[in-house]
Amino acid sequence: MTILEMRDIHRSFEPGVPVLEGVDFSVDPGEVVGLLGRNGAGKTTLLHIAMGMLHQQGGSVKVFGLDPHRQPVDVKRRIGFVSENQILPGFLKVHEVIELHRSLFPSWDDHMSRELAERFHIRPKARIKTLSKGQARQVALLCALCHKPELLLLDEPAGGLDALARREFLETSIQALSDTGTTIVFSSHYLSDVERLAGRVVMLHASRVLIDNSIDELHESFSIALVPHRPQGTSGALLALPECLGVRVRSDAVHAVFRIDPDDACALITEKLGITDALCRTAGLEEMFIEIAGGER
């Protein structure tokens, strides 16, 4: 069964300014999908639609085969959600927040809850408002994990955390993955975290899905070409190639991202543009993201 299926999703908040315009993607059980895109690209909107917190204006969403808007309780019981902007009630104590979640979810695992609280060194009697940002996020993760969700939706979960807190958060998510095979969809601006955790990367750009590939494909079968400036019109000619995802004109050269490996990219540039001294190579996610997000297409 497909865990999450989004078909032709449309959503805007102002008429004529679409945030999502025909977004398609689906997630299979056990997959870990990293959702990328610039600020405002629609990652949060997409996750909120999956949660049933927001209604799409066009297209269809199925979570576990159910409509999250029509069957919100059935869907939410099987989802764990952590967001950078999640607000836990500050006047409550940690154990009260945990107790609240425990009462909402029949599948709550007390053993796991105690184990995580111990690992995170969270004092049960501490008030939420006295916790650091990292500790509050750990409480949120504990609450999202202990009912053993089939799908974990994480919206910029590491936002504002220091490097060690981020790593601990990552390790806890990885453990959940090993233990229960939870499916994870997470958005993050920390691209090295995406490279560690994600098996697949979906990048939203210009209101659509621009990239939907396995992380290994992105590393091995995508490339960045550095193409010398002459002759005039090089960037336009590169953009016209269907394999080209975007170009960025820099002082040194035109940088172009291709969805083919470096050897094929160089051969293509030679064949179509007659340029023989382009440099083509594979790249990490961060570099690729910057070239695409900062360029034109």
Add this chain to the structure above:
Amino acid sequence: MLIVVDPSSGVPVFRQVMDQVRFHIASGLLRPGDELPATRALSAELGVNPMTISKAYNLLERDGVLTRRPGKPLVVAALDAATIELEKIEQMRASLAEAVRVARQLDVPSEEALKIYGELLQGEAEEEQS
């Protein structure tokens, strides 16, 4: 066992793990019969998706480098000395192929490239003596 990964290097993490296991076998750090860390433990230590580690292990098993035993940790396969010697040569070949690529890009003539290689070997040898 020493495995480190750099997820941002542009080389897939599963390949980094595979390369390092093979390197450790070639260098003798890992010997036939030695146990490998469990998928779960290694993925937690490296902070990477467990599926990445199982992919690396599965491919190494397919290549005959690792042996799976039911219910027990994976071990380095019973490779004979000749196979390990071949593995060393493979490692060298891969490393030198990268140097050849750079030489081509910079238009360094073959004789010059060979001379540099000879000088570097010589230099290393002298350093060891001193």
